[in-house]
Amino acid sequence: MAVAAWRARALTVGGAAAAGLIGLVVFGFGGLAAAVPLLVFFVTGTGLTRWSARRLRPASARPAAGAAGRGPKGRSDRGGQDTGSDVRGRRASQVAANGAVAAAAVLGAALWPDPAWAAAYGGAVAAAAADTWATELGVLSKRPPVIITTGRPAAPGQSGAVSAPGTGAGLAGAVLIGFTWAAAAALGQPFGAPPPAALPLAVAAAAGGFLGMAADSVLGATVQVRFGCPACGAETEGPVHFCRPGGVRTEPRRGWRAFNNDTVNFTATLAGAAAAAALFRLLTRAVGG
Numbered sequence: 190m191a192v193a194a195w196r197a198r199a200l201t202v203g204g205a206a207a208a209g210l211i212g213l214v215v216f217g218f219g220g221l222a223a224a225v226p227l228l229v230f231f232v233t234g235t236g237l238t239r240w241s242a243r244r245l246r247p248a249s250a251r252p253a254a255g256a257a258g259r260g261p262k263g264r265s266d267r268g269g270q271d272t273g274s275d276v277r278g279r280r281a282s283q284v285a286a287n288g289a290v291a292a293a294a295v296l297g298a299a300l301w302p303d304p305a306w307a308a309a310y311g312g313a314v315a316a317a318a319a320d321t322w323a324t325e326l327g328v329l330s331k332r333p334p335v336i337i338t339t340g341r342p343a344a345p346g347q348s349g350a351v352s353a354p355g356t357g358a359g360l361a362g363a364v365l366i367g368f369t370w371a372a373a374a375a376l377g378q379p380f381g382a383p384p385p386a387a388l389p390l391a392v393a394a395a396a397g398g399f400l401g402m403a404a405d406s407v408l409g410a411t412v413q414v415r416f417g418c419p420a421c422g423a424e425t426e427g428p429v430h431f432c433r434p435g436g437v438r439t440e441p442r443r444g445w446r447a448f449n450n451d452t453v454n455f456t457a458t459l460a461g462a463a464a465a466a467a468l469f470r471l472l473t474r475a476v477g478g
């Protein structure tokens with residue numbers, strides 16, 4: 190899968206290596222059943238990225254891929270806010286930011302058996318999927334998005350910007366992953382134990398994913414580092430601005446330097462996993478299971 194994704198330019202070499210490692214951990218410790226939601230996330234995410242790229246920019250009007258700032262993690266680098274990473278697909282750090290928590294949850298389940306790990310895993314994957322779906326479909330919104338914390342109008346694709354279609358798409362992505370995972374876990378017994386209660390697992394993973402996506406937007410609107418381009422004055426989210434040939438190095442302007450787009454994604458999937466595990470505990474306790 191990773192090699193195919195690299196050949197299709199959905200991943201860089203490093204991104205493919207990171208994806209292969211995460212896939213190996215998930216498949217190795219959780220089997221095919223655990224790999225199912227990850228595959229659904231990857232296939233739908235890649236498909237939506239391509240589809241929305243075509244919708245946004247017909248082939249005839251498409252300039253050099255990097256210059257337009259249309260990266261795989263569109264939220265970070267649309268509208269000329271280029272991270273300089275897009276042309277060859279997702280980088281290792283982007284893949285790790287989305288997949289590390291999921292892989293850790295599968296490892297946790299193998300080392301310390303507890304059904305809450307399954308919910309955490311589902312919540313992490315659902316958060317990544319929700320964020321991707323929201324980003325790719327939200328930019329097609331006819332009305333401009335607003336910053337989640339202030340309600341002020343924002344540029345499509347800006348970190349912290351939310352729209353009704355994007356939020357709806359994110360919810361759909363989270364629900365798809367939650368229910369796919371619960372079905373796969375019920376059929377496949379991923380961790381060699383009786384499968385966790387299916388409905389609480391599905392609901393907890395989906396809700397965790399949705400909350401993770403919300404956390405991503407809030408962090409993107411508040412602590413995420415923003416850069417300024419010394420050449421043209423534009424505010425960007427990446428260290429390089431492609432307003433000139435070869436790009437211009439930008440300078441940090443506000444936010445925390447440590448909180449770049451990858452850190453925000455990682456924190457959001459962690460929040461999604463924690464919320465899903467906590468909700469799963471509540472739900473299974475409520476029904477006495």
Ligand SMILES: [Zn+2]
Pocket residue numbers: 418419420421422423430431432433437
């Ligand atoms: Zn510039």
